Amino acid sequence: MKWNMGWMNDTLAYFSRDALYRSHHHGQLTFSQIYAYSENFILPLSHDEVVHLKRSLVCKMPGDHWQQLANVRLLLAYQMTHPGKKLLFMGGEFGQWDEWNDASPLDWALCDHPNHRALQQFVRQLNQLYFSEKALHRYDFDSHGFEWIDCHDNESSTLSFIRQADGQQLICVFNFTPVVREGYRIGLPRTGRYAVRLNSDDTRYGGSGVGLAEEITAEDQPYSGRMASAVITLPPLAMLVLKWEDQS
Known part of the structure; x- marks a missing residue:
């Protein structure tokens, strides 16, 4: 390596x-x-x-x-x-x-x-x-394990992408500024409920806890080239990891 x-x-x-x-x-x-x-x-x-x-x-x-x-x-x-x-x-x-x-x-x-x-x-x-x-690790050396959702939002200094392997997907969303992004819409690969697997702004890790949620729901509204989307609060200087749970 x-x-x-x-x-x-x-x-x-x-x-x-x-x-x-x-x-x-x-x-x-x-x-x-x-x-x-x-x-x-x-x-x-x-x-x-x-x-x-x-x-x-x-x-x-x-x-x-x-x-x-x-x-x-x-x-x-x-x-x-x-x-x-x-x-x-x-x-x-x-x-x-x-x-x-x-x-x-x-x-x-x-x-x-x-x-x-x-x-x-x-x-x-x-x-x-x-x-x-x-x-996160199965395809560290293979492009099959990565897809951009949005790499163009330089004005807000945000990024979002998918890590994937064997039918499992994690959505990674980043806010590189100290500005809370209220009403931030993100494209998602499918509708339904997504669990928040990690939030770097969680108070347990020294974060502010702004907009802290355990799950989000994606609706049938295409966005950023994806078939579904959700409106979230993106915390300051933070990243979220989301994982699809079910269609409910």
């Missing part, structure tokens, strides 16, 4: 920008799909990026303390749902502020702080989701 340095450079450059300017750099998120299946790629957030004054992962993020941690949750969710195997260097999973120092231990005391402990819990849930849902 090969480290996907293009994905890493583009993604970290995008996330380091203030959300006000992200709409002008939307292609840094979407371009990776042009070459994502040309090699068996690993998506690296490695030790190389948290040393030599490059700053720790959380310190690369813009905004206040809450926004920085929300951006880290969003970044890790984007990494976990993007095709390719994952690499996350130690300390990133709980938001270590200091750069990595090979002569010092990690700052584990941060895990006693509620916000950092919540980030650690979120990463645990991400790992469990990746392990339990074959749609």
